[in-house]
Amino acid sequence: MAEQTVRGSCLCKSVRYEVSTPFTRFGHCYCSRCRKATGGVRSTNIAVPIAQFRWTQGEDLIKRFDLPEAKSFARQICANCNCPIPHASRDGQRVIVPAGTLDDVPPGKPSAHGHWSSRVSWAEINESDLPCTD
Ligand SMILES: [Zn+2]
Ligand SMILES: [Zn+2]
Numbered sequence: 377m378a379e380q381t382v383r384g385s386c387l388c389k390s391v392r393y394e395v396s397t398p399f400t401r402f403g404h405c406y407c408s409r410c411r412k413a414t415g416g417v418r419s420t421n422i423a424v425p426i427a428q429f430r431w432t433q434g435e436d437l438i439k440r441f442d443l444p445e446a447k448s449f450a451r452q453i454c455a456n457c458n459c460p461i462p463h464a465s466r467d468g469q470r471v472i473v474p475a476g477t478l479d480d481v482p483p484g485k486p487s488a489h490g491h492w493s494s495r496v497s498w499a500e501i502n503e504s505d506l507p508c509t510d
Contacts (some may be wrong), residue, residue: 383432384448384473388457391408391434395424395462395473402475403488404506406495409443412453413460417499422430426464429471444468 391423401423410419431438437456440463443449450472452463462473475482489501492508 378484381396382478382482384462384480386434386457386461386480387457387459388452388454390437391454391459392432392457393462394430394432394476395422396428397483398471399424399482399484400488401480402484403456403486405490407491408494409446409449410491411496411497413449414474417496417501418489422475422478422482423470424473425468426471427475429462445483452475452490 380397381394382397383392383394399422401421404418404420411417413419418501429480434454434456438456439456439460440452443451448466450463450466451488452461453459454461459477460474461477464471467497469475475486486506489495489508491510493510495501
């Protein structure tokens with residue numbers, strides 16, 4: 377498959393980025409940290425090697441938070457609109473991209489419901505379409 381580049385941005389469009397395929401991971405996560413981080417019932421993230429990601433605008437607005445008690449959980453936002461934006465893993469090897477911040481349609485679909493057993497009881501999502509993992 378030919379390499380494809382998809383673009384994304386924050387809510388106010390000050391921060392913009394590009395990410396290239398192939399994706400290492402593209403999936404939903406229902407863990408409690410992702411619920412807090414997104415304010416929704418799940419996150420949907422894409423992971424890529426760091427070489428496949430670049431900021432194209434607004435890098436100076438990026439604000440990072442590393443959850444102290446977590447091994448790797450982190451979050452980055454645009455300091456102007458507070459929208460979640462991609463962040464590098466703590467080891468600097470990967471970038472985690474919140475899929476909802478993409479402006480282009482990514483190739484493929486999420487492949488799994490991660491931390492499915494941690495979901496809230498009111499998450500009305502049909503799990504039959506994808507494998508559920510913990
Ligand atoms: Zn913004
Ligand atoms: Zn999670």
